Amino acid sequence: MKKFLTFVFLLAFALNGLAQSNDEKKNKDGEKPSIKFFEFTYDFGTIREEEGKVSHVFEFENDGNVDLILSNVRASCGCTTPQWSREPIAPGEKGSIKVQYNAAGRPGPFTKSITITSNAPRKTLIIKGNVTPKGKKLEEIYSIVKGDIRFKTENVNLGSTTFGEKKVAKLPLANVGLNPVKIEFLKLPKHVTLKNPNIEIAPKTTTQIEFVYDTKLKNDWGTIAEDLEFVTIVNEKRSTKQSFRVILSVYEKFTKEQKEKAPVLDVLGVVDFGELKIGKKKTIKLDIANKGLSQLIFHKASFKDNPKGVSVKIPSKLNVGKSSKMKIVIDAKALSEQSFNRTIVLITNDPLSPQKTINVRGNFVK
Numbered sequence: 001m002k003k004f005l006t007f008v009f010l011l012a013f014a015l016n017g018l019a020q021s022n023d024e025k026k027n028k029d030g031e032k033p034s035i036k037f038f039e040f041t042y043d044f045g046t047i048r049e050e051e052g053k054v055s056h057v058f059e060f061e062n063d064g065n066v067d068l069i070l071s072n073v074r075a076s077c078g079c080t081t082p083q084w085s086r087e088p089i090a091p092g093e094k095g096s097i098k099v100q101y102n103a104a105g106r107p108g109p110f111t112k113s114i115t116i117t118s119n120a121p122r123k124t125l126i127i128k129g130n131v132t133p134k135g136k137k138l139e140e141i142y143s144i145v146k147g148d149i150r151f152k153t154e155n156v157n158l159g160s161t162t163f164g165e166k167k168v169a170k171l172p173l174a175n176v177g178l179n180p181v182k183i184e185f186l187k188l189p190k191h192v193t194l195k196n197p198n199i200e201i202a203p204k205t206t207t208q209i210e211f212v213y214d215t216k217l218k219n220d221w222g223t224i225a226e227d228l229e230f231v232t233i234v235n236e237k238r239s240t241k242q243s244f245r246v247i248l249s250v251y252e253k254f255t256k257e258q259k260e261k262a263p264v265l266d267v268l269g270v271v272d273f274g275e276l277k278i279g280k281k282k283t284i285k286l287d288i289a290n291k292g293l294s295q296l297i298f299h300k301a302s303f304k305d306n307p308k309g310v311s312v313k314i315p316s317k318l319n320v321g322k323s324s325k326m327k328i329v330i331d332a333k334a335l336s337e338q339s340f341n342r343t344i345v346l347i348t349n350d351p352l353s354p355q356k357t358i359n360v361r362g363n364f365v366k
Contacts, residue, residue, distance in 0.1 A: 044129030147239030309334030
């Protein structure tokens with residue numbers, strides 16, 4: 001009996017060693033896939049039970065260095081149906097998971113999870129929303145009034161995207177009146193293209209505004225929020241100017257090679273300028289350096305919310321091993337508060353920290 005137990009122990013030890021050897025072989029040279037989602041949660045907002053099935057597409061990218069393979073995508077209940085990319089996804093390539101929720105017979109709030117199993121670490125997505133029972137009036141579902149039409153929400157959130165991408169957006173709206181309503185947009189920026197420019201909504205019906213947002217033409221970085229303006233027209237009578245807001249975050253897409261030879265931004269995260277007399281101006285010079293392996297590019301440097309009386313200047317580029325100065329100007333003439341606490345946002349091509357924030361603080365005295 002003792003010999004038999006010894007044999008079992010030695011066999012288990014050998015098998016464990018073989019498994020470890022295989023794992024090491026699989027992972028040699030750091031080869032592994034990685035699944036990067038651009039969003040993990042989607043809120044459908046308020047939907048009507050009679051709308052039935054609604055869907056949303058979660059996009060992801062393989063930011064590893066071997067093929068990514070999704071073996072299973074499982075929802076937490078039968079009311080949620082996922083469809084996903086079945087083919088192997090090469091490094092740097094994108095895939096998608098379409099998640100469908102059936103609102104029929106399910107009034108009330110819902111939160112559902114979707115578990116993604118692949119040859120990368122497991123991920124979980126969330127969908128949520130609120131289903132209004134059948135028979136609820138359009139006025140209750142589309143509660144935000146804009147001229148002669150109604151919206152479910154005032155904002156269109158496009159989420160995070162990479163510079164150069166075109167994002168397609170849809171904004172639901174309703175006409176609860178007795179006459180057809182036309183929508184006319186005012187001075188649309190060149191980076192926004194309407195897919196349905198001649199919108200006319202029949203009485204007691206719904207539709208949606210569809211447009212494409214071109215981040216390359218916008219040529220801005222970080223968090224962007226801008227208003228698109230329009231008027232409604234009923235029987236030749238125009239409403240006052242209305243608007244809804246488009247929100248998105250734009251960053252650089254990094255290749256495998258860029259990550260391996262990345263620049264590294266080195267800068268303090270907090271600046272305290274002490275006291276500044278009211279009516280005076282102060283320039284702060286802050287050291288910045290590139291401690292990485294390639295050129296550091298500054299896409300954007302600005303104070304958050306762009307308050308009056310402050311500005312920031314920074315070089316457009318920093319070569320490897322080089323340093324420079326960031327110039328921060330505080331003009332107490334244009335500022336009314338006694339204490340100052342603002343944030344500078346830097347957008348760079350440093351993949352480990354594409355958005356860096358610097359807190360600037362101090363006090364104004366007589």
